[in-house]
Amino acid sequence: MRVPAPALTQIILNDSSYFEIAEQYTELHKKFSPSGYYSVISLWVEMIISPIVMFAMMIVNQEPPGIFNMLSIHKTITLWQDWFEYQTLKNHVHRWMNIVRSIGGPFISTNDPSYQAYVYADAMQRIYYSFFPKN
Numbered sequence: 064m065r066v067p068a069p070a071l072t073q074i075i076l077n078d079s080s081y082f083e084i085a086e087q088y089t090e091l092h093k094k095f096s097p098s099g100y101y102s103v104i105s106l107w108v109e110m111i112i113s114p115i116v117m118f119a120m121m122i123v124n125q126e127p128p129g130i131f132n133m134l135s136i137h138k139t140i141t142l143w144q145d146w147f148e149y150q151t152l153k154n155h156v157h158r159w160m161n162i163v164r165s166i167g168g169p170f171i172s173t174n175d176p177s178y179q180a181y182v183y184a185d186a187m188q189r190i191y192y193s194f195f196p197k198n
Contacts, residue, residue, distance in 0.1 A: 081159070081191070085184035088156055089177065091149035110146070114139045159183040166190070 097103050117132055128136065163169050163186040170189065173182055 081184035081187045082181070084152060084155055085180040088149070088152040088180045091145060091152060092177065092180075095146060095149050110139060110142050156180045156183055159187050162190070163187065 095106070097106060113135060117128075117135055121128055121132065159180075160183050163183055168186045169182045170186055171182055173179060
């Protein structure tokens with residue numbers, strides 16, 4: 064098995080937390096890849112439309128934000144932080160996919176595509192243990 068040099072440095076520098084990353088990715092993927100139109104519209108409203116309307120109303124009414132506005136701002140900021148975390152984890156899983164496919168994997172499969180991140184986490188864990196065996 065020949066592993067490309069950039070992939071090898073990623074494997075060596077990683078502290079073998081592949082399944083934890085896959086778990087976080089799966090949870091956030093369910094949140095930010097909704098299947099129904101209602102869920103997609105709801106996500107757009109929570110992340111983009113509601114904050115714009117809220118700030119516009121605060122400017123027009125020339126009022127300081129109230130407690131409900133602050134809760135809405137907090138929820139929006141949390142959603143955006145989760146979205147950026149999701150994008151980072153998505154890039155990790157995509158890198159894993161490229162590494163695993165470059166050596167002829169994946170070595171196991173799943174019937175549910177939402178759990179595909181675990182397949183690549185397993186493959187990366189196997190590669191990691193091939194270089195650094197457990198005692």
